[in-house]
Amino acid sequence: MNIDEIFDFTSFTIDREPHIVLDTTVCAGCDNRGCTNSCPARCYTWSEEEQKMTFVHDGCLECGTCYVVCHKSAFTRWRYPRGGYGVAYRMT
């Protein structure tokens, strides 16, 4: 399983309006960045070179991990997507 191909095996109805909004300036000063390895969909990427955090909500499984793992409350918004948007499991 290659996580970069997540859109091939899990379905999403992507909302343009992100349901999670991150204050990346908080991330710049974070001492552990547990979100980057804990997120099961690899939505968080830290660039050591640019000292910059990138968050992409498109493949978010709405699992809740980052909400619990972030100890810095870096979210200016963390909610579920609007009704009908987001991950759409068929079987599971």
Added chain:
Amino acid sequence: MSKQYQAIIVGAGPAGSSAALTMALAGLDVALIERGAFPGEKNMFGGILHRMTSIEELMPDFWTKAPLERHIAKKGTTFLTREASFNVQHETVNFDRAPYNGYTVFRPRFDRWLAEEAVKAGATLITRSTVDDLIYKNDRIAGVSILGRAGQIKAPVVIAADGVLSFTAQKAGLRRPKFNADQMAVGVKALIDMPREMIDDRFGLVRDQGFANEFVGATSGVRGGGFLYTNYDSLSIGLVFHLASLRVSGKTPYDMLNEFMEQPQVAKLVRGGRLMEYSAHVIPEGGYNMIPELAGNGILVAGDAAALCNATGVNLEGINLASHSGILAGKTVIEAHQRQDFSLKTLKRYKERLDLSWVMKDLKGFRNAPRMLHIDRIYNEYPELVCSMMEHIYRIDGTPKVSIPKLVLREVKEKVGLKNAISDALTAWRAL
């Protein structure tokens, strides 16, 4: 959009639909609100629906009507290292006849079906609607608002059955604004497509028999465990990680899941299968000690929202607790309508009901289980110990044999340390 109901249930998972069904059967006009396009669209779990005795009372033909997969006739536990595995299996004809002890199910099917049963009983299901906030009138809960939509859905009482993160309970001030990563876990799962005959042959199953296997040592040293369950023509295979441990491990859930599926003995079990779906979800594993306030003025909290999940290390029970708590919440709301009092004074009966039920008794009884699951040695050293001991016992190679008690002692000393082993055994004994 502004309609008045007698009760609102936020979330059409097992807790919410069980509550809605209970109230609808009693003639209440209730709204069951779900953010998914259909109930179950957002939900995943490992895969075993345990006995649901409380819903059997509401619906005596539950087990013949529900969309089930295989019944669990065979259970196993595997201690796993990178190279080796040691299996313990249990099978009995008693688990091979009705009433069965559990079934594999798919949430998008099961949750949808259960919500439809509530609708048949008279509940109104409102899908594609994410509850945004509670609305108040004269300091009392009067309904909810929906994200991105004007108007309100009104009722004098709300049941928060919106799952583990329960923003509804948070907004009502019933759960703490921050979770403790020590009390939470995340599960990731791969659904693997596989022909039915292949599953039957591979796992030694006939008819509708199913197999459920748990794995210790499958999580690369991170606190957690693995599972493999058989559906009719697919396998559910996955890992669960404690978040406090995962966070500092530097490892990713998907890499560890891949490693797990590539472990030589596990690879043989999934060989020939095709990945169909990948999913993930957080689990409230803190047990009794993390239960929030269960009731407030005009509001009750049920299921995962109330952290009613029992992770003993042997089984993971959630849906059965969710459903039972939903039913008790529903009964309490029925009573509140009879009295026309939705204050905490009446609604706190819900907590009393729960305290008297097996739900709280089990959670209380296993309140120390989370402590046992925090013994890091379980996830690395013990599986190593078991597998290496078995290798020594089975190996015949012309060298003199060590007696088994001596071997056990030597291996325990070497791999775990005697003191640690005794203290861990005590912790485990107290926990279970």
